[in-house]
Amino acid sequence: MGRYIIKRLLQGIPLLFFISIILFVLMMNMGDPVATMGGRRVTRASDYERLRRQLGLDKPIYTQYLYWLIGNDWTKTDVDGDGIAETPGTRRGVLRGDFGVSLVTRKPVLQVIGERLPNTLILMLASEFVIIVGSLLVGVYSALRQYSVLDHIVTAFSFIGYSMPIFFIALLSMYVFGVLFKRWGLPYLPTVGMFDPQAGKTAAQVLWHMVLPVLSISIISFAAYSRYIRSTMLEVLGQDYIRTARAKGLPRREVVYVHALKNASLPIVTVVGLDLPLLLGGAVVTERIFAWPGMGRLFLDHVSRSDLPVVMGILMMIATAVVVFQILTDIVYAWLDPRIRYEK
C-alpha cells in the first residue's frame, strides 16, 4: 500500500503541472486586472502602463508563468520604467511556497486564502455532516421500508429539494425565517453575515448564523445522497450473503449495519471522495446570498477583478485536494472491501 500511495503521489505531480499551465493560460485571457483597478473610471494611460510594469503584467505570458512557478528572485526587474532592470525580484514562486501577492488587496495570496478557508470549512463540513448523517438515516430507512408511506414522502421531499435552484431556496428561507417571522413577531433567524455586531463574534452567534446557509446547501445535496444510499442498500440487501447472514440467525441490526451498510457504502465513498475536495472551493451561491465570507465568494470577487495570483492559488489548492482525496478514497476502498488490493 505504501508503494502504491507514493506512486500515485508521484503521478500527481506532472498532472498538477499541466493543470497549472492550462489554468494560467486561461486566466491570462479572462480580463484586465488594471482596466479600472476597482474604480468607476478607466485607468489613466500613464497609470496603466506604470501599473502593468510594476505588477509584472507587461512580461510575456511564459515569463509570467515562470515567475509564478519558480519566482523572480534570481533576476532584476525594471520598476521605475527607465528601461533598465535595476530592482531585484522578491517572489520565490509556487514551488517554494510563495503564491504571490493579490493584485486587489496587495496581501500575500496564502494570507488571503488563509483568512477565508476556516469560514468555508466550518460551513461546508457542517453541511456535509448534515447531508451524510441525514441521507444515511433516510436512505437506509427507505431501503428497509421500501414503498412505505414514509418512503414516498421522503422521496417526494427529496425531489422537491433536488429540483429547486439553491438561490431560490436560500432567498426563500431567508425571507420566510428572517423577514416574515420577525414581522409576525415570531422567533426569527438572522439573514446575513456570521454574527450580530451588538452581540459580537461568539461561537453561539456563528452557529446561529450558520443555520440557514447549512439548511440551503443540505436540501440540495440531501436528495441525491439519500437516493443513492437507498438504491445501493436495496441492491446489497438482495445479495446471497445477506440471506446467508439472516439464515445463520444474526440479529437484524447486525445484518443491516455491519454486513449490508458496509458494502453498500463503497459507491457512497466514491461520491463523498469526489465531493470533499470541492468543499474547499466553498459554495459560491450560498456564500454570496448569506454574505458568508468563504472561499466561494473569494473566488468570485477575485475572478471579477482578474486577480490571477489569488484565483490560481484557489484553483491549484482545489486541484491538489482532488488528487489527494482520490488517493484517500482508494485507501478507504481497501479498508471497506478486503477483496480490493493495490499491490501483488
Added chain:
Amino acid sequence: MNAKRFAFNFVVVMVVFGFMLTACGPKPVPAGPSTVGEPSSVQPDQPGRKVATLIYTQEFDNLAPLYTDMWFAWTTWQMFLHWAWEFDEKNEPFPRLVTEIPSSENGGVSADGRVITMKLRDDIKWSDGTPVTADDFVFTWEMAVSPKNTVTSTYPYNMVETVTAPDPQTVVVTFAEPFAPWLATLWHGILPAHILRPVYEAEGTIDNAEWIKNPKVGCGPYLLDTWESGSYARFVRNENYWGNRPILDEIFIRFVPDDASQVAALQAGEADLGTFIAYSDIPTLEQAGLQIMTEPSGYNEWMFFLVNDQVGHPALTDVNVRKAIAMSIDREAINRDLLLGLTKPPASFWDALPFYNDPPLQNYPYDPEEAKRLLDAAGWVDSDGDGIRDKDGIPLELDYGTTIREIRQDVQAVIQQQLAQVGIKVNLYSVEADVYFASYGENGPAATGQYDIQEWSDGPLFPDADLYYWLCSEIPSDENPAGSNWFYLCDEELDALIQLQATQVDVKERQQTISKINQLFYDKVYILGLWQDPDIYAVNPRLKNVRFSGVTMFFSIGEWDLEQ
C-alpha cells in the same frame, strides 16, 4: 394523497421546522469575550452602545489613500481619514484640515494659477497623538510620485512640480502648468509621515507597510478596529479626535454582495443603511419603512457613439444619423417604466453641475417620424425591402455593447426594438465589466472599437468639470495601447477646448469654455444621455442626522446618531 393536502402538509412541516430552528436560537446572546477570530478591542455587549450597521455591496480592496480607487473606500475614508477639504450635501467644499479653502481672494491661489498655498489648522492630530503637519502633505506627494510605490494613480500629483512646507502649518503646492481641477483632485486623504517614512527609508517602498494594509491610525472621528476579509469592518470612536466628539460608539460595516440579501437584511432591521440600491428594490424598501436618499455624484448613464469610419460604422460619422438615433429612442419612457420615474434623461454631460450647463440644454424629443425623415435625407433608405436601411450596399446595422448590469440589458432590449422601428438594426452585446473595460492592449472589446455604440455610467471629474476621454491623443493604437478615447473621435475644435479648460483657473472663463463643449456635444450628438445615475442609499429611520455628499459621501458621519 391529493395535491392540496400535500401542499398543506408541506407548509405545516416547514412552519414547525422553522419554529424548531428559531426556538433554539441564542436569545439573549450570552455575554463574554469573542471566541472566534481575531480578538477585538471592543466590548460589543455593553448595554446602550450605539452601533450603526452599514451594508456595503462591495468590499473595499484597500483603505490607504493612493492605493485604491474604489467608491467604497472613498465613503469609508470620512470615518477615519479626513481630506484637506471635504464636500457637503450640496457638493460645496468646506475646510476640514485647513483653516479656509484656498482662493485668489485670500491669497491661497496665485495669479497664474500654478501655486496653491494651504494653511492648516493648528489643533489637528493623528489618533496616536502626533500632530498632523505640513510634513504629512509633503510626504503624501512624495509617495504618490515615487516610482517604487505601486499606487493606483499618480494623478494629480504627477502634475505637481513641488510641494513644500515653509512651516508646520503651511503647505505650498506648485504645479508645472496652471491646473484647474486642483480643488476636486488634491489631498484625498493624507499619509502619516511619522509612521510610513521610516518604512520607506528602510524598504524603499511603502507597498508592504502594515499601515497600508491596516490603517489603524487616523485623523477622523472613528478608527479602524477590525477588518475581517469578506465579512465585516468595525470602526470605533476615536477618543483622541480633535473635532467634536462623534456620537456613535461604533460603525459596523457588513459586506453583503447580493442585492436581494441586502434588501432582506434591511427589511429585517439588521442594517441601518444600505448602499448602491437598485431602482427595482426602491418600492419594497419604502414599503418596509426605509427612507430612500439620493445624491448626485456627477455620473449619468450614456450612449457613446464611435465616430470614425475607419474603425466603426460609416453611418455614425453623419451627425444626422446620430440625431435620428437620439430622436428614435423614447428616453422619457425608459426612465418612467424601467427606472420607476426616479430619474430623468440628462441632456448635458454636466447635468449634476448646473453651473456649467448654462444655459441648460433641452433633450432631443422622441420623434420617430422626424428620425425617419433625417435618415432618408442622409441617404439611408431601405432599398431592398428587408426592413433595414442601407446606403451604397452597406446595411445600417450597429453593434451596441455594454456590461452585464441588469438594468443596462433591459434598456438595451428596449432601444433595440425602438431603433428597429425606424429601420436601424442593432446587435446587442453584454460582457463582464473587467472584460468590457479592458484596454486596447488587452484586446478589450470597447477599446478596440468593436462596438459602434458603447454604454456605461460616467461624468466629468466631479465636482470639477474636467474631462479628457475625447482628446485626439487618447485614441488607442499599437503605440498608445492604454488610450481612453474609445470613440476614435478626433474633433480638432473639441480637442482644443478640452485642453484649454484644463488650464483655465479663472472660473468665468472656464465656464464659458465648458459651455462651448456642452453645446458642441449636443449639436454633434457625440453622446446621448439615458438616465441620471445618482448614489442611492436606503436609511433606517432610527439612524438620525444623516446627510450625504456626492464626493465625500459620509462627510457628516461624526454627527450621525442612532435612536435606541
